Amino acid sequence: MIAPFVAIVSFVFASAASAQTAPAKTSPGAGSVIVVETEKGTFEFETYPNEAPKTVAHIIGLINKRFYNGQRVLRVVPGFVVQMGDQQTRDMTKEEMWGRAVGPQIGVAEFSKLRTHVRGAVAMAHNGDAAKADTQFYVTLAAAHRLDGDYVVFGRVISGMDVVTKLQYADRIVRVTVRGAK
Numbered sequence: 590m591i592a593p594f595v596a597i598v599s600f601v602f603a604s605a606a607s608a609q610t611a612p613a614k615t616s617p618g619a620g621s622v623i624v625v626e627t628e629k630g631t632f633e634f635e636t637y638p639n640e641a642p643k644t645v646a647h648i649i650g651l652i653n654k655r656f657y658n659g660q661r662v663l664r665v666v667p668g669f670v671v672q673m674g675d676q677q678t679r680d681m682t683k684e685e686m687w688g689r690a691v692g693p694q695i696g697v698a699e700f701s702k703l704r705t706h707v708r709g710a711v712a713m714a715h716n717g718d719a720a721k722a723d724t725q726f727y728v729t730l731a732a733a734h735r736l737d738g739d740y741v742v743f744g745r746v747i748s749g750m751d752v753v754t755k756l757q758y759a760d761r762i763v764r765v766t767v768r769g770a771k
Contacts, residue, residue: 613633613747613748614747615635615747616635616745616747618637618639618640619635619636619637620635620636620637620638620639620645621635621636621638621645621649621767621768621769622634622635622636622747622767622768622769623635623636623648623649623652623711623744623765623766623767623768624765624766624767624768625657625749625762625765626762626763626764626765626766627662627752627756627760627761627762627763628760628761628763629752629755629756629760630749630751630752630755631749631752632728632746632748632749632750632752632753633746633747633748633749633768634709634711634728634744634745634746634747635744635745635747636648636649636743636744637701637704637742637743637744637745640699640701640703640704640742640743641699641701641704641741641742641743642699643695643696643697643699644695644697644699644713644722644741644743645743645744647693647695648726648743649767651724652765652766652767653767655764656676656724657673657674657762657765658762658763658764658765659679659761659762659763660673660674660675660676660678660679660761660762661673661678661679661687661759661760661761661762662678662756662757662758662759662760662762663675663678663687663688663725663758664687664688664727664758665756665757665758666730667730668730668731669729669730669731669733670727670728670729670730670733671727671728671730671753671756672688672714672725672726672727672728673725673726673727673762674714674724674725674726675687675688675689675690675724675725676690676692676724677689677690678759681759684759688725690724691723692723692724692725693723693724694720694721694722694723695713695720695721695722695723696720696721697720698718698719698720698722698741699741699743700719700737700738700741701741701742704742704743704745705734705737705742706729706732706733706734706735706736706737706740706742707729707732707745708729708730708731708732708750709728709729709745709746709747709750709753710728710729710733710742710744710745711726711727711728711742711743711744711745711746712726712727712729712736712740712741712742712743712744713725713726713740713741713743714726714727714740715740719739719740719741722740722741726743728746728753730753730754
């Protein structure tokens with residue numbers, strides 16, 4: 590009687606483990622996948638190098654330099670966005686300056702009618718000029734089409750949206766890595 594139970598339990602645990610480690614499926618035209626490990630869990634987003642090549646290359650370059658590792662979430666607007674990407678967030682004594690740092694700018698605004706602000710869109714934050722976006726990006730918690738044409742969407746969350754919705758102000762980003770396109 591115990592052997593069938595053990596087999597069922599083993600199957601359930603094996604299935605759960607493979608579901609957690611199976612890579613998320615990307616959409617047609619997607620490029621590399623960005624893996625964001627936070628203290629609340631991991632989420633992944635696909636990138637759109639065909640629509641926003643300089644933006645995607647810029648972000649991947651920063652990731653390869655470990656720029657985002659150890660930073661914190663700097664802005665959460667419930668039902669709207671979660672924002673990260675300011676190197677000052679590593680230092681809690683600079684909290685009043687979070688979101689104001691200026692890093693290397695992309696220099697272009699790569700808007701796309703194909704990639705819009707749907708729930709889980711990943712886009713570049715900026716202070717009024719999309720071409721001056723630098724290192725900060727956000728994830729939309731709901732569709733926000735009023736932002737289309739003003740903020741460059743360069744990705745979309747493909748797994749772990751439940752993690753994104755749990756993120757709070759000052760939660761730590763452990764590590765950000767790049768996985769090749771599927």
